[in-house]
Amino acid sequence: MKFNRNILFIMLLAVVTEVQASIEVFACEPEWAALAKELGGDRLNVYSATTSMQDPHHIQARPSLIAKARRADLLVCSGAELESGWLPLLLRKSGNASIQPNQPGNFMAADFIEKRDVPEKMDRSMGDVHTEGNPHIHTSPENILLVADALYERLGEIDAENRADYLARYQSFEKQWRQSLEQWKAKAAVLSGANIVTHHTYWTYLNEWADMHVLATLEPVPGVSPSSSYLAKVKKQLSHQELKMILHVSYVSDRPSQWLAEQTGAAVVALPATVDYQGGQTLSQWFDDLIQRLVGVI
């Protein structure tokens, strides 16, 4: 009997330690999965709900996502209503109290950034606008640092035992990131003042960081595909200005961008929407790639 009880105790302990072995992180987008991995390393088991080929506004609340949300200790998402079409349903169906809104396990990156494009008035005729402002905050390398600062603290809150470790990892990440920032800034200097057209208001934060001027957006309103008459209007509007490039995000059709490129002679730059986390890319590699692609056409 006593023997049995010991075995039971050991088994229980094994179960408990297995549960504690790693913190389950559910990232809504690959960029936050990559950032969490930088700050938590092997302590975290990080899952990204989307890939860089998916439009994060339009994700289905699939069974597999509910199953992942069920077991998550920490949710890391962009917020600012980017995921409002699917995340609330996932949270409700998950039966997981620790990741509900306003719990420590619910981390919304956009809460830590001063957002752009905050609309003064709202109307659905304006398309996929977000009351809280542009949610694609990860496109500026400076924003990444701000989110990293808040995220390592949150990790320390969730997993208090290893707080010092998260701090140490954050400090080394910050140091490296600041060095990279200087290099990127130097490299992107040639982009300053360049006139561009973007497909969606996806790259707002990047454009601001690189000091590029957005002359027009190919979508008449966010999230709505351009008609040919609208494209013709854009072309006419651009006729007096020197257009350097057309930024195109990987998850939408590139036909409108290609058409405008043929008409104006500007280069189409296809930018991967985010980190290819599933393919093993890091945040810094992604920014290297972005800046290389932009500078390449100047």
Next chain:
Amino acid sequence: MCSQSIVAYSATEEELEKKIESLEQRLTVVEKSPTSQPASQTSANSFNPAISVILEGAYASYKNNPEDYELPGYALGGEAELASEGFSLGHSEIILSSNIDDKFFGQFTLALAEHDGATELEIEEAFFETLSLDYGFTIRGGRFYSGIGYLNQQHRHAWDFYDAPLIYRGLFGNQYLDDGLRLSYVVPADLYVELGTEVFAGGKYPAGGNHSDVGSWTAFVNVGGDIGVSHSWQSGVSYWAADDIEREYGGHDHGGVGEVPQFTGDSQIIGFNAIYKWAPYGNYREQNLKLQFEYFIRDEEGDLVLLNSSPLESSSLNSKQDGWYAQAVWQFVRTWSVGLRLDMVDSDNSGSDAAVLKEAGLASAGHEPKRASIMAQWQPSEYSRIRLQYNRDESYQLTDDQVYLQYTFSMGAHGAHQY
């Protein structure tokens, strides 16, 4: 004494320096960041529930008279009748939903529909749901669509076709909802496994009558997952049972006196469903394919009475009804989808008085109802949709051609749709 305190002092000085250093570091971070604390721009109306209004209407055209509609082998009830010919408003809905606090979520759906010239207000849903039971458990209480089947839980504005599958029309009068409680549990595994059970008052079609405790109950299991990044699936089995039912079917005019068939007895339903979706790279917005299949079988035993008949006509009833539908919807570009649906139902009903069964519509007379539907829809955004649908309807002996032109618009906040 003195040297000791100096040592202590220098130690604290070192500590202080470290602290200052780290504070300085933090300060630069703070300076860089305009807001290091969550910047929530809360206005008074962010506390209001999310409100959405669904506008739905259609133009319907039939070859046969829609009032002659029958589904032999199935006595119809609930909302099974066909939409009236010409222009008509469908279900207009007002949906309010919100997290009530950190523990509960609530949703209220009011449906407005016109029946025979009178506007009817109907509380379609009014439920709360727990957010913090944890360990995968959720309790829902109030009035809600039952978790049985796949289509049953979806609001009709989320359906891929204008009308309900024949088996839903025959068994549930389109959709099954009631007042009660649901307990569901999501298993902590990579494979999605949801177990659920519900208890209901049992007053709503296809149950019915007054029950002092539980009138009907259900149990269901749903499993699902992904296959690679482009494919996903879900499959479920569900069970519904109700005892001591007192169910009245839709009125049936006979010689000026409204004879209403009434069933008293026990009923149980078993359902199976399977859903598969494909989207290149999992990017559903641009292109996706959805395959959907459901099968139900119902077993009933009891008595049938024709109310208002004189002398009172009655019969025993032993009924077996089953049916399925299969559909495919292909959204080939962002704004256009096409779909195909096949329906088939069958029945095997017997009783002590075949004439009473016939009168109630429960005699199939060897006819196996079926229907084929095609549809095309234009959805300029996720908030608007215009659909054209054609049914070749062989529900009863006289084949009908049915055409629907339907619009569905949603205004305001729009909650996420279920998978």
